[in-house]
Structures are given as C-alpha cells and as structure tokens.
Amino acid sequence: xxxxxxxxxxxxxxxxxxxxxxxxxxxxxxxxxxxxxxxxxxxxxxxxxxxxxxxxxxxxxxxxxxxxxxxxxxxxxxxxxxxxxxxxxxxxxxxxxxxxxxxxxxxxxxxxxxxxxxxxxxxxxxxxxxxxxxx
Numbered sequence: 001x002x003x004x005x006x007x008x009x010x011x012x013x014x015x016x017x018x019x020x021x022x023x024x025x026x027x028x029x030x031x032x033x034x035x036x037x038x039x040x041x042x043x044x045x046x047x048x049x050x051x052x053x054x055x056x057x058x059x060x061x062x063x064x065x066x067x068x069x070x071x072x073x074x075x076x077x078x079x080x081x082x083x084x085x086x087x088x089x090x091x092x093x094x095x096x097x098x099x100x101x102x103x104x105x106x107x108x109x110x111x112x113x114x115x116x117x118x119x120x121x122x123x124x125x126x127x128x129x130x131x132x133x134x135x
Contacts, residue, residue, distance in 0.1 A: 004042075004045070004071070004074070005042070005045075006074070006075075006078070007038065008038045008039075008041060008042040008045075009042070009067070009068075009071040009074070009075075010028070010075075011024065011028060011030075011035055011038040011039060011042075012038075012039060012042060012050065012060075012064060012067065012068060012071070013068060013071060013072075013075075014027050014028055014035075015035065015039060015051070015058065015060065016060050016064070016065075016068055019057065020057055020058075021035050021036055021057075021058060039051060039058075042067075046063070046067060048061070048063040049061050049063065050063060050064035050067065051064065
C-alpha cells in the first residue's frame with residue numbers, strides 16, 4: 001500500500017458516516033464524482049475493495065472499516081501534532097529542569113516559581129503536581 005493520503009481517508013470516513021456518496025460529497029463540498037474517484041483511488045492503493053454496491057448505495061466493506069479504525073488513530077495523532085506546538089508557543093507546554101542544593105532550591109527557586117495554575121486555580125491540562133517538592 002502506498003503512503004495513505006489523509007484527504008482520501010477523510011472522504012472514506014465521511015462516506016462511512018453519511019452512508020451515501022451524495023451526502024458525503026455535500027459534507028465535504030465535493031462533487032459525487034470526486035468522492036467516487038477518491039474512494040476508488042484509495043481502494044487501488046490499498047489493494048482491497050473498500051465499498052460494495054447495495055442497490056444504488058455503496059456500503060463499506062470489512063476492509064474499509066479496518067482502514068477507518070487506523071485512520072481514526074492517524075487523525076487523532078495529527079490533531080495532537082497540531083495542538084502541542086501551539087500550546088508550546090503559547091507557553092502552556094514545556095518542562096524546566098532545575099538542579100541544586102535543597103537549601104538553595106527551597107529558598108530561591110520554589111518561592112520565585114509558584115505552581116502554574118489555570119482559570120479558577122486549577123492546574124492546566126497535562127500539568128500534574130511537581131515531581132519533587134522541597135520543604
């Protein structure tokens with residue numbers, strides 16, 4: 001199988017969610033012919049049939065559902081890939097390591113760096129308690 005194209009995978013997902021080529025095309029703002037071409041191309045690349053005709057509709061095959069299961073994981077990873085750099089750029093993500101004697105750390109660093117808190121005093125997502133607390 002060639003490297004998967006995210007656009008084609010999104011078309012397959014829409015077809016699975018909407019059950020008709022026309023509905024998937026409207027949701028994606030494509031023509032029905034473009035949806036059919038994307039699905040056919042993905043089927044050729046994967047080497048297995050992804051749809052089967054049922055009357056005037058297309059039904060996803062078991063192979064298509066397997067591809068979609070993996071595609072959902074890819075989509076989730078792409079979302080994390082987009083979100084994490086944005087959070088890092090905004091100063092919401094990152095880690096600082098500090099080393100020193102406990103007397104120095106407790107007197108200087110810990111008083112200078114209060115725990116990060118979000119709205120309402122809660123820690124932002126992904127921020128747990130500090131790894132090491134000094135008295």
